Amino acid sequence: MSDKKQIFLAPCSREHKTKTYEHFESTVLDGVDTDTYPRIKSSGFDEKVSVWGTVSGNEVHWQKLDAGDIVLFYTKSGVYTHLAEVVDTEYDEIIGDQLWTTYDGKRLVNDLEEPWPFLIYLSNVQQVEIPAKDVHNALGYNMDYPQGFIRPTESRHRTLRDDFGSVQNFIQRYTNAPLSESIRSVEETIEDLNSRLSREPKLETTVKRTPTERIIRSSAFRRRVRDIYNNSCAVCGARRRSPQGAPEIEAAHIYPKKRNGSDDLRNGITLCKLHHWAFDVGWFSIAEDYSILVQEAKNQRGYEEFRRLDGQGLRIPEESQLRPHKKFLRAHRTIHGFD
Ligand SMILES: [Zn+2]
Known part of the structure; x- marks a missing residue:
């Protein structure tokens, strides 16, 4: 059982990274059809599942993901606009390429510079409006926006828990939707x-x-x-x-x-x-x-x-x-x- 829900920060600004945001819309908001991508966890999922991914430079953060953790998506200047709960993770280069390739032949185009083979399966995707400064203050960060996919350290999570009791309490200030407590992978x-x-x-x-x-x-x-x-x-x-x-x-x-x-x-x-x-x-x-x-x-x-x-x-x-x-x-x- 993961008794400690964590927050992850995922930048996908629609102002600067248009391609990243388009991918966010199609694979997280719309979800991916598992009939089209039967490799997805050998289709252990229902017809649709939300999927996000990250580059190899973020592997260390990605490895810390656990069922029930929360990913906050930064899509608009100064605001985390969506949250989702982690279901599972998987490394799969083929799926990553199929879902998020913006290669033009061998040349990389737009703002997607590398493949995203580190997959994150998500559910409970919700639209929220959480000021970035609230999130960053709660975690003891002095920054305006997340520079990459980040898993705040244990001591940052402790800072948040000291002030709000739990990650859940903090998040629940901005949404009424039920979040899972501690859940099994x-x-x-x-x-x-x-x-x-x-x-x-x-x-x-x-x-x-x-x-x-x-x-x-x-x-x-x-x-x-x-x-x-x-x-x-x-x-x-x-x-x-x-x-x-x-x-x-x-x-x-x-x-x-x-x-x-x-x-x-x-x-x-x-x-x-x-x-x-x-x-x-x-x-x-x-x-x-x-x-x-x-x-x-x-x-x-x-x-x-x-x-x-x-x-x-x-x-x-x-x-x-x-x-x-x-x-x-x-x-x-x-x-x-x-x-
Ligand atoms: Zn048969």
Whole structure:
């Protein structure tokens, strides 16, 4: 658990660095479509995720980033205009180049002088109006604007905490939006999900979470479930990968997420796009003995090829503890009229 939320300062002034600001608009404010960039954390995220990046000179600061930390964006003279919470980080030169290349052939253009391979995944992006002098005073800086991507030192954070109690208290003076308290990283969440395998699962999630916590949990669920099933479809065994090598297999909730279905790992299976769709609409379900059930009655086009799956065994993990739990399978059968 990261019990000490930190602030990071990210300059992207629209007055001086127009290209940087355009990038900020497209990859942080609009967010990046993970269908277009399947390499992004092997698409552990939902359809869209906000991403920022930095150059190698800032690696030391970047390494200190932790889930739930706050990045303040300086886009206007004298003001931090946006904040976002950190979800995860990753080093990826290819994604960095795809997202933020302003090379003209080999020549660098505009104000982006270097690649940004140090990625920062963000959520809870909010528009704020925090005077730069407030932030800098609180952190004991004597400067007008941030000269680069900065992680203020521990002693600067202490200065802020002495005056305001916590980073959260300080930030909350400028926004009403809820911020995560201390939260687990994706890796820590995966450990947490693993540790729950020995307990009786709950069908639904009842815990209230901030947007950042929800993204982290769903990212952890997808990554771990895909791992358990070796990135292959539990029905047909397909192991399709994108041209860049990212798995195109989806981690599905057996008892659906839209009904608040639990992120217990035993509520997950991996399916190819076709079988995921068919499973979610109830064209097939799964019996207690992990055989595939297909309904007789359906007369839709394309249903013929599903009828052939009837009675076929699901490809399940060897370790019985990781297999779909009967509670979720039963709930799926009930929703779709198999039981
Ligand atoms: Zn399949």
